[in-house]
Amino acid sequence: MSAPQFSVTRNPHPASPERRAEILADPGFGRYFTDHMVTIRWSEDQGWHDAAVVPYGPITLDPSSMVLHYGQEIFEGLKAYRQADGSIASFRPDANARRFQGSAQRLAMAELPEELFLASLSELLSVDSEWVPASGGEDSLYLRPFMIATEVGLGVRPSAEYLYMLIASPAGPYFAGGVQPMDVWLEREYTRAALGGTGTAKCGGNYAASLLPQAVGAQHGCAQVAYLDAEEHTWIDEMGSNNLFFVFRRPDGSTEVATPDLRGSVLAGITRDSMLTVAKDLGYEVTERRIAGSELIDGAADGSLLEVFGCGTAAVVTPIGTVKYSGGEVTVGDGQPGPVTLALREALTDVQRGVAADPHGWMTELVPAPASV
Structure with a gap:
């Protein structure tokens, strides 16, 4: 397709420099949003059209919009980082674009071309560049592309109209006081996804289904839930929002650095894929295989399991100190972040922040450095 043309409508009431500085000093995660957003529409007769950067604000949906009834909704998550030269780059956004297409295909939705996905990131960041935190730390601008079915009418079939949107939210370091281990609940009743289902798609329904077991885990003092497979209730799949290592x-x-293999119910995490490569670069023996829940519990008990960590866009790497389950609990190692976990996290975040070499070409410049005066 030809290069997309975006119209730009500036927000007449943007955040003041003082307010923006206040937010960036303590952004948290997903609490504040930039002044603008991207919208692109798709219809059967026009294809992708009306690409625009517009003021951030509410959207209007007809009560019979199909997303509200049949759940055709997908999303992605990635970050933009200020580099030392002032440019703005993102970590493997092309991989997010391809996964977004895969999610759309699984939910019978229109597939956004990769070049249009990437262009939407550049266009928004060009307008809201002052919202990207300064370089040097782990602060970033979190980007949330998503798409919903907007055709008006009832009837169980794919929608004939879709709305793609992109919003952005400044994000502080996930572990403000240093990397901290978390407790995880090993869920044996509820499952996250089944073979042939939507586990490999990044869609809202998967996350909605995780909220009840997440509440169960919270009752046991756990911040996350690790799921077993739906067929045998034996093999570890992933956590509700992270892949596991x-x-x-x-x-x-x-x-051995091991992670559950992609057997059709596990989300192909981009951080997961990157972590496999980084671990090999650092000389570790890496395997993708089936890992039983019993191997986790028994390995922590006998000391053969040294470390466990989750990985994903938000925290990059989250060490796991304790695993609780219906029969008790076990501590992984000494309950603190292990040396392998910390080494892998540092190697990946250094590339993202632009303070280490990028041998695999993972960082994509989305906004060039400002011209020198």
């Missing part, structure tokens, strides 16, 4: 000491004394 395990560091084992093998009988011969070697170290």
